[in-house]
Amino acid sequence: MPVNSFNDYPMTWKPDRQTLKRPIYLSLASQLEQDIRLGLLPPGTKLPPQRELADFLDINFTTITRAYKICELKGLLHARTGSGTFVTPQAAQTVTISLAGMQQECIDLGLVASYEETNTLTLPILRQVARSQRLESLLTYACPDGMPAHKQAGIYWLQHLGLHTDPEHIALVSGTQNGLVICLSALFSPGDRIAVDRYTYANLIELAKLYHLQLIPIDGDAQGMSAASLAAHCQLHPIQGIYLMPSCSNPTTIRISTARREELAEVIRRYRLIFLEDDIHAFLTADILPDYQGPMVNLVPEQGIYICGTSKSICSGLRVAYLAGGETFREPLLKALFNINVKTSALDSEVITQLIRSGQIWKIIARKFSLAQTANDCFNAIFPQAVQGHPLSFFRWLPIACQQPGIIVEQQLLTKGIRVYHSDRFLCGNAAPQKYLRISLATTADLAELKKGLGILADYIASE
Amino acid sequence: MPVNSFNDYPMTWKPDRQTLKRPIYLSLASQLEQDIRLGLLPPGTKLPPQRELADFLDINFTTITRAYKICELKGLLHARTGSGTFVTPQAAQTVTISLAGMQQECIDLGLVASYEETNTLTLPILRQVARSQRLESLLTYACPDGMPAHKQAGIYWLQHLGLHTDPEHIALVSGTQNGLVICLSALFSPGDRIAVDRYTYANLIELAKLYHLQLIPIDGDAQGMSAASLAAHCQLHPIQGIYLMPSCSNPTTIRISTARREELAEVIRRYRLIFLEDDIHAFLTADILPDYQGPMVNLVPEQGIYICGTSKSICSGLRVAYLAGGETFREPLLKALFNINVKTSALDSEVITQLIRSGQIWKIIARKFSLAQTANDCFNAIFPQAVQGHPLSFFRWLPIACQQPGIIVEQQLLTKGIRVYHSDRFLCGNAAPQKYLRISLATTADLAELKKGLGILADYIASE
DNA sequence: CGATTTGTGTGTATACATTTG
DNA sequence: TCAAATGTATACACACAAATC
Numbered sequence: 001m002p003v004n005s006f007n008d009y010p011m012t013w014k015p016d017r018q019t020l021k022r023p024i025y026l027s028l029a030s031q032l033e034q035d036i037r038l039g040l041l042p043p044g045t046k047l048p049p050q051r052e053l054a055d056f057l058d059i060n061f062t063t064i065t066r067a068y069k070i071c072e073l074k075g076l077l078h079a080r081t082g083s084g085t086f087v088t089p090q091a092a093q094t095v096t097i098s099l100a101g102m103q104q105e106c107i108d109l110g111l112v113a114s115y116e117e118t119n120t121l122t123l124p125i126l127r128q129v130a131r132s133q134r135l136e137s138l139l140t141y142a143c144p145d146g147m148p149a150h151k152q153a154g155i156y157w158l159q160h161l162g163l164h165t166d167p168e169h170i171a172l173v174s175g176t177q178n179g180l181v182i183c184l185s186a187l188f189s190p191g192d193r194i195a196v197d198r199y200t201y202a203n204l205i206e207l208a209k210l211y212h213l214q215l216i217p218i219d220g221d222a223q224g225m226s227a228a229s230l231a232a233h234c235q236l237h238p239i240q241g242i243y244l245m246p247s248c249s250n251p252t253t254i255r256i257s258t259a260r261r262e263e264l265a266e267v268i269r270r271y272r273l274i275f276l277e278d279d280i281h282a283f284l285t286a287d288i289l290p291d292y293q294g295p296m297v298n299l300v301p302e303q304g305i306y307i308c309g310t311s312k313s314i315c316s317g318l319r320v321a322y323l324a325g326g327e328t329f330r331e332p333l334l335k336a337l338f339n340i341n342v343k344t345s346a347l348d349s350e351v352i353t354q355l356i357r358s359g360q361i362w363k364i365i366a367r368k369f370s371l372a373q374t375a376n377d378c379f380n381a382i383f384p385q386a387v388q389g390h391p392l393s394f395f396r397w398l399p400i401a402c403q404q405p406g407i408i409v410e411q412q413l414l415t416k417g418i419r420v421y422h423s424d425r426f427l428c429g430n431a432a433p434q435k436y437l438r439i440s441l442a443t444t445a446d447l448a449e450l451k452k453g454l455g456i457l458a459d460y461i462a463s464e
Numbered sequence: 465m466p467v468n469s470f471n472d473y474p475m476t477w478k479p480d481r482q483t484l485k486r487p488i489y490l491s492l493a494s495q496l497e498q499d500i501r502l503g504l505l506p507p508g509t510k511l512p513p514q515r516e517l518a519d520f521l522d523i524n525f526t527t528i529t530r531a532y533k534i535c536e537l538k539g540l541l542h543a544r545t546g547s548g549t550f551v552t553p554q555a556a557q558t559v560t561i562s563l564a565g566m567q568q569e570c571i572d573l574g575l576v577a578s579y580e581e582t583n584t585l586t587l588p589i590l591r592q593v594a595r596s597q598r599l600e601s602l603l604t605y606a607c608p609d610g611m612p613a614h615k616q617a618g619i620y621w622l623q624h625l626g627l628h629t630d631p632e633h634i635a636l637v638s639g640t641q642n643g644l645v646i647c648l649s650a651l652f653s654p655g656d657r658i659a660v661d662r663y664t665y666a667n668l669i670e671l672a673k674l675y676h677l678q679l680i681p682i683d684g685d686a687q688g689m690s691a692a693s694l695a696a697h698c699q700l701h702p703i704q705g706i707y708l709m710p711s712c713s714n715p716t717t718i719r720i721s722t723a724r725r726e727e728l729a730e731v732i733r734r735y736r737l738i739f740l741e742d743d744i745h746a747f748l749t750a751d752i753l754p755d756y757q758g759p760m761v762n763l764v765p766e767q768g769i770y771i772c773g774t775s776k777s778i779c780s781g782l783r784v785a786y787l788a789g790g791e792t793f794r795e796p797l798l799k800a801l802f803n804i805n806v807k808t809s810a811l812d813s814e815v816i817t818q819l820i821r822s823g824q825i826w827k828i829i830a831r832k833f834s835l836a837q838t839a840n841d842c843f844n845a846i847f848p849q850a851v852q853g854h855p856l857s858f859f860r861w862l863p864i865a866c867q868q869p870g871i872i873v874e875q876q877l878l879t880k881g882i883r884v885y886h887s888d889r890f891l892c893g894n895a896a897p898q899k900y901l902r903i904s905l906a907t908t909a910d911l912a913e914l915k916k917g918l919g920i921l922a923d924y925i926a927s928e
Numbered sequence: 929c930g931a932t933t934t935g936t937g938t939g940t941a942t943a944c945a946t947t948t949g
Numbered sequence: 950t951c952a953a954a955t956g957t958a959t960a961c962a963c964a965c966a967a968a969t970c
Contacts, residue, residue, distance in 0.1 A: 022959090023958080023959070024959080024960075026959095049933075050935065051933090051934075059960080060961045061935095062936095062960075062962080063960060063961080065935070066959090069936095073653070079934090079935060080934085080935075080967080080968075081933095081967040082932095082933065082967045082969060083933090083934075083968060084934065084935080085934090113604065113605055116604050119600050119603040120600060123599055126594060126599065127594045129594070130590060130591045130593070130594030130595075131591065135587055135590065135591075136587060139780065139781035140580050140780055141781070175805070176806075177805060177806045178804070178805065185674050185675070190676060207803055207804075210649050210800060211675075212654060315603050316603065316605045317602055317604050317605070317807075317809070317810055318603065318809065318811065319805075319806075319807070319808070335670070336674060338667075339641070339667055339670040339671055339674060340645050340671075341638070341641060342641045342775075344783070345638070345781070345783045347781070347809070347815075348812070487937080488938080488939075489939085490938095513954075514955075514956065515954090516955095523939075523940090524939060524940045524941080526957090529956075530938090530939090543955090543957090544955085544956075545947065545954095545956040545957065546947025546956070547946085547956085549955090549956075
């Protein structure tokens with residue numbers, strides 16, 4: 001028993017010695033889970049150290065390790081060597097961002113759509129596809145990884161973005177998310193570690209939970225993730241992969257600088273990380289940057305997988321993304337693709353293909369650029385202090401002073417008539433003191449609605 | 465050291481004591497994996513018992529257990545208490561069934577398509593969808609789990625199949641396989657056990673590997689899986705789930721009898737199993753069986769999930785399946801759906817919806833029935849000894865005498881010009897002495913090609 | 929900066945369950 | 950039917966690594 005008076009505080013959790021049935025670790029784990037779900041152990045509570053609880057229960061401390069581990073894998077706990085084991089903030093809660101359950105009428109600055117008014121430009125091509133003679137050939141099981149013509153259009157499009165590949169090393173999948181599922185399923189095993197930005201894509205956080213992968217938050221600056229920090233983490237703990245959105249990180253809108261890309265690539269090579277490049281925003285950068293260098297994956301061609309969705313650049317509702325990777329990953333990825341998708345809808349990919357081949361894609365992108373420019377101008381006028389990050393981003397990252405929990409802030413804004421997402425949703429690991437809101441500029445029906453929403457937001461922030 | 469002379473045979477695997485680095489179990493596992501992949505340990509080889517190898521290496525035998533376990537999770541080994549540990553047949557090889565890599569020209573009796581000539585009946589509806597005013601509404605992020613009208617059509621269709629549900633408890637997903645991925649990801653954890661027929665859906669076997677789930681093969685008879693056997697397994701080892709295709713099991717074509725359904729349901733209730741009912745063949749049974757009782761999930765409504773794909777009944781290329789389940793699973797399934805799919809293509813589901821609403825689906829199904837009847841008659845005429853199972857099945861299960869490994873048989877038939885799949889591909893666990901071939905009747909371009917293929921097959925079998 | 933706290937990784941002991949003969 | 954063979958589950962000991970003060 002420790003003699004330090006600080007430790008005389010009662011243990012935060014005292015499981016009942018009597019009710020412990022014989023598979024001790026299982027019995028303990030389920031008791032712990034129940035107490036967390038019942039709210040007896042509120043989020044943030046520090047659990048007793050393994051050795052202390054073991055003393056109390058008179059069992060070996062590694063048995064506690066096992067019980068804690070089970071709850072950790074369920075996302076209920078969060079352990080840190082040296083510090084202790086803590087109940088996860090929002091233990092049983094989800095950060096999933098989706099339109100589901102959004103009955104409430106409000107101005108949506110939360111979900112990032114893609115200026116849906118441009119969808120009218122897709123319609124003529126879709127109708128043309130429906131009239132074509134090839135239509136019937138789209139309705140079979142053939143070509144699970146994409147029809148040759150669809151791959152060709154993808155190769156052409158990726159080439160425009162600076163990635164050069166061939167039909168053997170590209171596949172069509174049902175959207176970025178589907179591509180990520182395929183990569184995570186095929187290339188990682190439960191318990192594997194993947195490096196991410198401290199604030200990262202919310203759906204990736206959820207996928208990592210689903211597939212029992214550990215995300216390792218790496219700090220960074222305005223140039224992107226810190227290569228030194230990444231190397232330090234790799235040094236001490238083996239890390240298997242890294243996920244980045246180098247063109248325009250969601251949610252921070254940071255574009256990784258050319259110098260930083262080189263540094264990061266060097267670390268990726270040194271530690272043989274599997275590099276997932278989610279380049280859904282490439283089109284926003286390829287055409288406006290004078291010294292555009294192309295995807296980061298070019299720096300580590302044999303260790304990288306390039307995922308390029310079309311939902312932001314072309315059309316949200318057509319579920320198509322291109323997956324390109326080196327020879328190393330070809331076999332496992334294709335195998336996972338066959339087992340997870342059987343095949344991607346050829347109808348959607350035919351429409352995307354014809355949009356590319358016909359050149360209609362340039363009109364769509366030009367229209368989106370113009371809408372994004374106007375929306376960003378509007379945002380900059382209202383929040384001049386927050387001019388930073390990608391100039392044409394479909395969303396913005398707004399620092400806020402308010403220190404209340406994210407859910408509270410979101411709910412307060414909902415009652416005022418706007419939906420936004422707080423940085424807590426994108427957070428991986430420990431919170432930094434600076435909080436943010438992610439503000440979508442691409443979801444409102446028109447500019448007037450956006451202005452109204454941003455006005456409400458500005459009032460709220462001023463009143464804080 | 466054992467004294468029995470039988471054990472004086474040299475150990476089948478003698479890892480090098482010298483090259484064993486300090487995390488012994490990891491070092492051992494990778495050495496073992498390498499030797500299997502190099503072919504030094506051919507499929508079927510019995511590895512040394514854990515204790516014997518431990519003796520030889522002078523370490524504790526549970527360290528061997530760990531090393532073997534790692535390889536088992538990779539699908540390289542297969543251990544059975546009392547019998548020993550064996551190298552998996554086709555250890556490094558995949559059983560994935562897909563059109564990929566099928567350059568070779570041949571008559572395809574392998575992959576089960578769905579009489580693709582009926583796709584012409586889909587075209588007019590597809591073209592009508594393209595002309596409709598609602599088209600633009602299909603192109604946004606809205607309704608990730610299916611648009612209200614699409615759900616309504618699904619409810620109507622499932623009702624016809626005997627399943628009654630409502631918009632809150634149905635979701636549209638991108639095909640059966642996608643539905644399975646969602647269920648397996650959302651409701652099970654690595655290491656969980658799922659009961660299946662000894663011969664089961666090949667893609668499920670691969671998905672189980674991908675998600676580190678253990679499939680427990682349960683024996684059965686002509687009525688379907690044995691309830692007693694299932695109960696016995698549940699008794700001794702906790703099993704979390706069960707996967708069945710009760711209408712017409714792939715590959716065996718067995719339809720589970722009404723009595724057996726009741727027995728199995730009782731066991732499912734007793735052991736609180738999560739029941740996945742893959743009812744892709746429901747349409748084949750609902751309309752032809754005079755005493756059709758509806759899906760099995762009706763017997764355990766709160767423990768079951770009903771997955772009903774449209775690729776066999778309507779059109780292979782449109783990737784749509786309906787997922788229906790009780791309140792218990794609603795939240796985790798929806799969450800997984802949002803994270804895995806973001807959304808299902810509304811374009812595909814609109815076409816399926818209009819096929820249902822317009823009644824065109826009945827024409828398609830009637831045509832498929834007629835084609836299936838003709839194909840089955842043709843098969844029965846050539847293989848009268850194999851008349852069994854579902855009378856309208858899109859594939860048949862042909863017992864063969866030949867005892868050569870499955871790959872060899874498949875390759876021999878390929879050189880004769882036909883592709884079929886051997887029962888080894890569908891096997892889960894230990895092989896039974898009786899081998900089979902699965903013969904697709906729904907993939908050839910026409911009846912003449914099917915007849916030719918079956919003729920080649922009959923010649924081969926006669927010559928054995 | 930070094931000692932202490934605290935979680936993790938690896939090897940081991942033992943009881944148990946299943947299959948086989 | 951039982952004993953031997955053989956894999957599995959559970960608890961433990963100890964060395965190590967990371968964080969903190």
